[in-house]
Amino acid sequence: MKNDSDLFLDNQLCFPFYATSRLITRLYQPLLKKIDLTYPQYLVMLVLWESDSIIVSQLGKRLFLNSNTLTPLLKKMEQKGLLIRKRSNEDERTVIIELTSKGQKLKTKATGIPNSLKEQLNINMPMEDILELKKSLWKFLGNFETIQL
Amino acid sequence: MKNDSDLFLDNQLCFPFYATSRLITRLYQPLLKKIDLTYPQYLVMLVLWESDSIIVSQLGKRLFLNSNTLTPLLKKMEQKGLLIRKRSNEDERTVIIELTSKGQKLKTKATGIPNSLKEQLNINMPMEDILELKKSLWKFLGNFETIQL
DNA sequence: CAAGATTTAATCTTAAACAATTTAATACAT
DNA sequence: ATGTATTAAATTGTTTAAGATTAAATCTTG
Numbered sequence: 001m002k003n004d005s006d007l008f009l010d011n012q013l014c015f016p017f018y019a020t021s022r023l024i025t026r027l028y029q030p031l032l033k034k035i036d037l038t039y040p041q042y043l044v045m046l047v048l049w050e051s052d053s054i055i056v057s058q059l060g061k062r063l064f065l066n067s068n069t070l071t072p073l074l075k076k077m078e079q080k081g082l083l084i085r086k087r088s089n090e091d092e093r094t095v096i097i098e099l100t101s102k103g104q105k106l107k108t109k110a111t112g113i114p115n116s117l118k119e120q121l122n123i124n125m126p127m128e129d130i131l132e133l134k135k136s137l138w139k140f141l142g143n144f145e146t147i148q149l
Numbered sequence: 150m151k152n153d154s155d156l157f158l159d160n161q162l163c164f165p166f167y168a169t170s171r172l173i174t175r176l177y178q179p180l181l182k183k184i185d186l187t188y189p190q191y192l193v194m195l196v197l198w199e200s201d202s203i204i205v206s207q208l209g210k211r212l213f214l215n216s217n218t219l220t221p222l223l224k225k226m227e228q229k230g231l232l233i234r235k236r237s238n239e240d241e242r243t244v245i246i247e248l249t250s251k252g253q254k255l256k257t258k259a260t261g262i263p264n265s266l267k268e269q270l271n272i273n274m275p276m277e278d279i280l281e282l283k284k285s286l287w288k289f290l291g292n293f294e295t296i297q298l
Numbered sequence: 299c300a301a302g303a304t305t306t307a308a309t310c311t312t313a314a315a316c317a318a319t320t321t322a323a324t325a326c327a328t
Numbered sequence: 329a330t331g332t333a334t335t336a337a338a339t340t341g342t343t344t345a346a347g348a349t350t351a352a353a354t355c356t357t358g
Contacts, residue, residue, distance in 0.1 A: 006263040007256065009195040009211070014173045018192075019213045021170040022345075024163045029347080040314065043167075046158040057336060062158070064168045067337045069315055076313085093323050093336040107156065114155040171315075178317080187343065206306065216307045218345055225343085242306040242353050 027120050028113075035109050040065075041077055042110075048083065049107050053098045055088065082106065176269045177262075184258050189214075190226055191259075197232065198256050202247045204237065231255065 005011055025039045032042050040063075047054060047062050056074070060066055074097060077083050082103035088094040154160055174188045181191050189212075196203060196211050203211075209219055223246060226232050231252035237243045 004260075007195055007198055007259060009192065009199065012195070012263075014170070014177070015192065017166055017170040017173060018188075021163070021166040023213060024166060026346075028163070038313065039167075043158065043164065046156055046161070049156055050158065055336090064172060065314095066316075068317080068339080071338055073314075087337095091324075091336085095337065110156060111153075114161075175316075189344065204306090214344095215346075217309080217347080220308055222344080236307095240306085240354075244307065 027117060031113050031116050031120065035106060036080065037106075040069075040073060042113075044070075044073065044077065045082070045103065045106065045110070048097065048099045048103060049110075053096060055094045055096050057094065059097060176266060180262050180265050180269065184255060185229065186255075189218075189222060191262075193222065193226065194231070194252065194255065194259070197246065197248045197252060198259075202245060204243045204245050206243065208246060 009015060028039050028042065032039060037045065043063055044059065047059055054062075056067060056070055060070055063070075074083065074085055078085055081100055083100055084098050085095050086098070088096050158164060177188050177191065181188060186194065192212055193208065196208060205216060205219055205223070209215055212219075223232065223234055227234055230249055232249055233247050234244050235247070237245050
């Protein structure tokens with residue numbers, strides 16, 4: 001069952017997920033800087049642009065994040081004027097997040113981002129990095145026997 | 150070209166990578182705590198267990214990390230006695246990382262981790278989270294038209 | 299060989315992540 | 329109804345992640 005090769009970095013399925021996630025975030029960074037958002041902040045905005053208003057726990061379920069991450073993040077976004085936080089009247093434990101008009105308007109500026117990113121991917125992503133990751137992912141698609149999460 | 154649905158969270162390929170990566174790291178955490186490692190520290194150990202000695206820049210290429218992340222990480226691991234850092238004689242700019250015997254020995258304790266993780270996955274990962282991610286990944290495998298990185 | 303460019307790691311700063319704990323509100327069981 | 333459990337968010341402390349800059353060594357090129 002246990003195998004020495006289980007500990008090879010290239011046999012860890014977790015690693016391409018970890019590395020790809022960070023590389024994509026890096027690509028986003030210059031684009032998001034133009035609208036003064038970080039990547040996790042952008043994810044919050046994506047949710048709010050869909051729903052306008054949501055309680056923290058539901059937002060957390062959507063993004064797989066807890067209040068220990070979300071609370072400081074949302075406070076920062078409130079300071080920027082993108083949203084407001086208020087306790088619910090029905091249940092004082094819950095906090096409702098509401099998009100402000102400034103937050104609404106930001107959506108217009110954001111519409112070009114997905115396409116810009118695709119261009120970024122070709123221009124600024126080092127080709128060796130892409131190949132490395134494609135190789136990793138391909139390996140796992142081609143050979144499930146050695147997968148280690 | 151631009152489409153309103155481009156900004157739907159569920160159309161972002163980046164998100165399942167980001168979320169899966171964090172969920173896997175969370176699963177690792179209790180297992181790695183037993184051998185006093187964090188997930189990125191574990192990745193460094195995986196590389197060192199393969200090569201015993203490596204310079205920082207090469208390690209960075211392997212893990213897609215720069216010195217601004219690696220230097221503090223490696224210093225912490227040096228304090229734990231897992232490795233030593235020393236300047237190369239041939240090129241004083243480069244820093245060589247070498248596994249200590251303590252670092253070597255840790256490998257034995259780590260051999261069970263990949264299998265333990267698979268059990269963790271079944272026991273401790275909330276099934277709804279897994280289903281959510283499977284749905285996301287499936288969506289992208291099934292429909293490349295709407296992919297937004 | 300000397301000036302400028304490049305490489306390598308370290309430093310500084312800001313922002314996420316997340317475990318563990320705390321605080322407050324609500325649900326619930328006897 | 330009251331004490332106990334549960335839930336929601338916030339707080340605290342530690343570790344990553346990464347942009348921007350710095351400092352030192354090495355390479356390059358005239």
